[in-house]
Amino acid sequence: MKLLFERSCPGRGSDLLPPCDVPVTQLPADLCRESAPQLPEISEVDLSRHYTELAKQTHGVNDGFYPLGSCTMKYNPRIDEEMAALPGFTNLHPLQSLDTVQGALEVLHTAEQYLCEITGMHAMTFQPAAGAHGEYTGLLLIRKYHQSRGDAARTKILVPDSAHGTNPASATMAGFTVVHVPSNAQGGVDLDALREVAGPDTAGLMLTNPNTVGLFDPNILEITQIVHDAGGLCYYDGANLNAVMGHVRPGDMGFDCVHINLHKTFATPHGGGGPGSGPVGCKAFLADFLPAPRVVEKDGVYALETPAHTMGQVRSFYGNFLVVVKALTYILTLGKEGIPEASAGAVLNANYLMKKLADRYTMSYNTLCMHEFVMSLEPQSHAIGVTAMDIAKRLLDFGIHPPTMYFPLIVHEALMVEPTETESRETLDEAAEIFLKILDEAEKDPEGLHAAPHNTAIGRPDEVAAARNPILRYTAP
Amino acid sequence: MGKYIPATPEERQGMLEAIGLTSTEQLYDVVPASVRVQELHLPSGLSELEVSQKVSALAEANETFRSIFLGAGAYHHYIPAIVKSITSKEEFLTAYTPYQAEISQGVLQSIFEYQTQMCELTGMDVSNASVYDGATAAAEAVLMCQERKRKSVIVSGAADPQVITVIRTYCESRDVPVTVVPAEGCATDPAAIRALLTKETAAVYVQNPNYYGVIEDVAAITNAAHEAGAKMIVGVNPISLGILKTPGEYGADIAVGEGQPLGLPLSFGGPYLGFMTCKSAMMRKLPGRIVGQTTDHQGRRAFVLTLQAREQHIRREKASSNICSNEALCAMTASVYLAAMGPKGLRQVAESSLSHAHYLAAELGKRGFTLRSGDKPFFHEFLTDCPVDPVVLNAKLAEKGILGGLPVDGGILWCCTELNSKAEIDRLVSIVEEVCAQ
Numbered sequence: 001m002k003l004l005f006e007r008s009c010p011g012r013g014s015d016l017l018p019p020c021d022v023p024v025t026q027l028p029a030d031l032c033r034e035s036a037p038q039l040p041e042i043s044e045v046d047l048s049r050h051y052t053e054l055a056k057q058t059h060g061v062n063d064g065f066y067p068l069g070s071c072t073m074k075y076n077p078r079i080d081e082e083m084a085a086l087p088g089f090t091n092l093h094p095l096q097s098l099d100t101v102q103g104a105l106e107v108l109h110t111a112e113q114y115l116c117e118i119t120g121m122h123a124m125t126f127q128p129a130a131g132a133h134g135e136y137t138g139l140l141l142i143r144k145y146h147q148s149r150g151d152a153a154r155t156k157i158l159v160p161d162s163a164h165g166t167n168p169a170s171a172t173m174a175g176f177t178v179v180h181v182p183s184n185a186q187g188g189v190d191l192d193a194l195r196e197v198a199g200p201d202t203a204g205l206m207l208t209n210p211n212t213v214g215l216f217d218p219n220i221l222e223i224t225q226i227v228h229d230a231g232g233l234c235y236y237d238g239a240n241l242n243a244v245m246g247h248v249r250p251g252d253m254g255f256d257c258v259h260i261n262l263h264k265t266f267a268t269p270h271g272g273g274g275p276g277s278g279p280v281g282c283k284a285f286l287a288d289f290l291p292a293p294r295v296v297e298k299d300g301v302y303a304l305e306t307p308a309h310t311m312g313q314v315r316s317f318y319g320n321f322l323v324v325v326k327a328l329t330y331i332l333t334l335g336k337e338g339i340p341e342a343s344a345g346a347v348l349n350a351n352y353l354m355k356k357l358a359d360r361y362t363m364s365y366n367t368l369c370m371h372e373f374v375m376s377l378e379p380q381s382h383a384i385g386v387t388a389m390d391i392a393k394r395l396l397d398f399g400i401h402p403p404t405m406y407f408p409l410i411v412h413e414a415l416m417v418e419p420t421e422t423e424s425r426e427t428l429d430e431a432a433e434i435f436l437k438i439l440d441e442a443e444k445d446p447e448g449l450h451a452a453p454h455n456t457a458i459g460r461p462d463e464v465a466a467a468r469n470p471i472l473r474y475t476a477p
Numbered sequence: 478m479g480k481y482i483p484a485t486p487e488e489r490q491g492m493l494e495a496i497g498l499t500s501t502e503q504l505y506d507v508v509p510a511s512v513r514v515q516e517l518h519l520p521s522g523l524s525e526l527e528v529s530q531k532v533s534a535l536a537e538a539n540e541t542f543r544s545i546f547l548g549a550g551a552y553h554h555y556i557p558a559i560v561k562s563i564t565s566k567e568e569f570l571t572a573y574t575p576y577q578a579e580i581s582q583g584v585l586q587s588i589f590e591y592q593t594q595m596c597e598l599t600g601m602d603v604s605n606a607s608v609y610d611g612a613t614a615a616a617e618a619v620l621m622c623q624e625r626k627r628k629s630v631i632v633s634g635a636a637d638p639q640v641i642t643v644i645r646t647y648c649e650s651r652d653v654p655v656t657v658v659p660a661e662g663c664a665t666d667p668a669a670i671r672a673l674l675t676k677e678t679a680a681v682y683v684q685n686p687n688y689y690g691v692i693e694d695v696a697a698i699t700n701a702a703h704e705a706g707a708k709m710i711v712g713v714n715p716i717s718l719g720i721l722k723t724p725g726e727y728g729a730d731i732a733v734g735e736g737q738p739l740g741l742p743l744s745f746g747g748p749y750l751g752f753m754t755c756k757s758a759m760m761r762k763l764p765g766r767i768v769g770q771t772t773d774h775q776g777r778r779a780f781v782l783t784l785q786a787r788e789q790h791i792r793r794e795k796a797s798s799n800i801c802s803n804e805a806l807c808a809m810t811a812s813v814y815l816a817a818m819g820p821k822g823l824r825q826v827a828e829s830s831l832s833h834a835h836y837l838a839a840e841l842g843k844r845g846f847t848l849r850s851g852d853k854p855f856f857h858e859f860l861t862d863c864p865v866d867p868v869v870l871n872a873k874l875a876e877k878g879i880l881g882g883l884p885v886d887g888g889i890l891w892c893c894t895e896l897n898s899k900a901e902i903d904r905l906v907s908i909v910e911e912v913c914a915q
Contacts, residue, residue, distance in 0.1 A: 001582075004590045004816050013819040016557050020829045021899040022836040031692055031854060033722050036820040037597035044559055047816055051563040051587075058583030060571030071573050075481050079525050081565070088536025093547050094746030095883055096540070097871065103538030104745045117518050129609035129747065130802035132789070140650060169789035169799035173620075175650040178794040216507045247505050252512040263802065267481070271806030272584040273574035273606070273766060275748030291646075312646040316550060316612040316639045316735075317746025329532050335522025338480040340514070345482045345489075347504045352492045368496075368504065396579050407790075424483035425492060456579040461779040466771035470760065470783060472603050473593040 069416025120251020134259025134278025224254025246340025548892025600725020611735025
């Protein structure tokens with residue numbers, strides 16, 4: 001379809017603003033740009049239709065089943081959007097005097113209390129704008145802690161080989177060296193290997209539990225103990241918190257700090273890749289290192305405070321505030337009963353779908369899973385040349401967003417499936433039928449599957465060409 | 478009754494049986510008993526009606542102002558109706574990062590269009606798909622410039638203090654030395670920067686217009702940086718580029734900024750939008766998502782996430798940045814805003830903001846609010862002396878429904894946009910006059 005720029009016609013546009021009502025200020029010519037930017041000139045009706053067409057070529061949660069593992073694509077409640085759009089929030093300037101923003105500060109303070117209760121932490125910052133940003137912030141907490149004790153030797157962060165790519169990348173950004181910890185045969189942390197690498201140079205461990213193969217590590221208390229005994233701290237990557245809310249808390253498992261993805265677990269929408277929100281919680285002994293400012297309450301009045309040994313700031317102002325409003329609305333709706341019910345529902349749905357597929361698809365681990373499970377297409381790949389990619393692409397023809405492909409790295413030909421709690425039994429039944437039907441097709445006509453998808457706006461794009469000769473902007477012919 | 482879970486208790490029981498269990502509790506048998514949660518200390522769940530009332534009450538506990546003269550990093554501009562209408566479409570709202578190109582052409586194309594517009598606006602070659610905000614964009618830009626023998630960065634003290642703080646945070650953990658050059662008369666002295674440049678300087682960061690609204694001598698600073706072999710990073714207000722010389726025109730290597738003025742509401746500080754554009758030579762060092770154009774097997778135009786060899790999910794600890802989720806929907810908002818405005822509309826916003834600010838500065842100047850920047854050119858913000866206590870003045874303005882400027886160093890940092898009409902400015906000035914006379 002046409003680009004905005006290809007719909008442009010000189011002279012078109014809308015009268016959006018009145019003429020300037022004061023004398024127009026002329027800046028010296030040497031301060032001014034030589035020519036106007038080549039922005040499209042477009043009528044409002046064409047603009048509106050352009051994006052309606054783009055919307056039709058975008059698959060969101062509201063378009064159908066979205067079992068994208070590790071991304072927790074649950075339904076995004078409409079009331080959350082309505083609350084975040086209230087003018088009392090959207091029209092607030094972040095630098096207004098504190099007496100005029102008491103409601104907004106109460107939002108942050110209440111959300112902090114609730115999320116600390118859910119994670120077993122004592123203090124929280126909302127400044128990080130996404131999960132990876134939260135990881136970075138949490139690692140800076142760990143760094144500041146060791147520095148404050150004059151413990152300069154702790155330069156290494158332990159990361160399991162099953163971890164998300166953001167973990168090692170965040171550790172590097174925070175100035176640490178990454179040490180990989182191998183997984184055991186059950187997909188968990190290999191305790192002997194952990195004991196071997198944990199020592200006086202260990203700053204901390206980053207761990208996702210349940211981990212990226214969808215399994216809760218039953219040795220979790222030993223794992224955190226080993227790291228603590230070595231003098232390191234334990235960081236909980238909250239990417240998979242949706243499996244365990246209200247059933248077990250990172251703080252009780254021995255973690256010292258945690259990030260949460262509000263845009264996964266707390267149902268705020270992903271927006272095609274953000275805005276997210278990655279608040280970081282910590283135990284009391286780390287609170288003095290949190291980013292500034294923090295919201296504090298005294299006698300019903302909210303104020304801002306700079307923590308005594310703050311790391312500074314990781315973003316401007318208070319983070320993605322409106323996302324916090326959405327998450328708070330969600331927590332108020334679910335409450336103490338609904339939060340654990342959501343997690344149990346996610347785990348039940350994942351196990352139900354796994355059971356329906358387990359006869360034909362090879363499951364990486366033959367046990368009950370948490371909120372997601374990982375299948376391997378390695379047998380099919382060897383036998384008939386059909387890969388995880390082929391299965392994923394064929395799913396597109398049935399209106400299902402494919403599972404996460406080729407992750408975690410410790411499983412070959414991986415498809416990681418996370419149905420979430422907001423899908424009905426019929427949706428899971430229908431999806432299971434489609435997954436099985438595709439496997440039938442693969443066995444009958446493996447070649448045919450390589451050509452999928454057939455019913456989408458485009459076929460498989462040439463990614464190699466895209467990277468080899470990058471075209472990253474439109475240029476007028 | 479359900480909390481977004483369709484399965485009824487009977488259905489759930491049936492599903493449990495299908496997997497060979499009898500109770501939900503058994504799903505968590507793997508969790509050590511000693512740490513199982515008995516009950517969360519949270520309030521009970523509420524109906525939608527009750528939640529709506531409760532959260533609305535929180536919104537109403539805030540005071541919002543119709544007349545706003547406060548900027549300092551967050552700007553109150555008119556947002557055309559079409560912007561909200563397009564960006565609230567559920568497909569855009571509820572999609573994930575466009576990993577599956579075949580069913581994500583809409584999002585991918587919108588990012589490609591955004592990248593093009595940001596390149597046009599800044600006069601640069603390449604744009605990424607966004608980062609978290611203007612401050613993190615500046616910090617990421619500094620990290621982009623790291624070379625084996627060039628580490629340190631010189632930062633203008635006339636930049637937004639929050640941006641400087643975030644740059645310091647990001648640099649501290651990477652052992653990157655940061656030198657902040659104090660502002661002189663609300664501006665950066667190119668000679669002071671030149672004096673600090675060494676063979677170890679990786680980059681210079683200057684904001685233009687700066688925190689005090691002053692239009693800096695960016696060409697002189699850029700030349701100084703380049704002569705010393707350092708990269709030039711400039712932080713820009715995107716609205717100002719409706720009029721002002723572009724970073725591309727004065728030769729900057731990287732342009733970054735806060736995209737909030739492009740159609741995003743103030744929202745108590747977020748979600749906002751960090752934009753980053755650079756010269757082609759630095760393309761492979763740019764952090765974050767980038768969308769590229771290619772073709773599918775039938776030769777049809779297609780868009781994909783590209784140059785992923787830079788990114789965390791491929792390179793892990795060797796990635797150029799850890800960024801994963803960015804601010805995609807905010808980038809789309811900026812893109813729709815720029816398309817709705819067009820080149821003429823954007824110029825009109827810039828011109829009105831500039832002219833209103835100059836009108837206000839002149840009116841205040843007649844009443845003893847002297848410009849701290851002297852006769853230096855400024856855009857839509859300016860710092861003045863304040864003959865009365867700025868906090869007292871702002872409290873009086875607030876009583877009349879006006880949000881005054883930011884108290885800074887005993888003076889006030891004022892801001893005007895196209896929304897501050899002449900009548901509104903005249904009203905502000907008359908109240909200021911009254912307060913000063915008391």
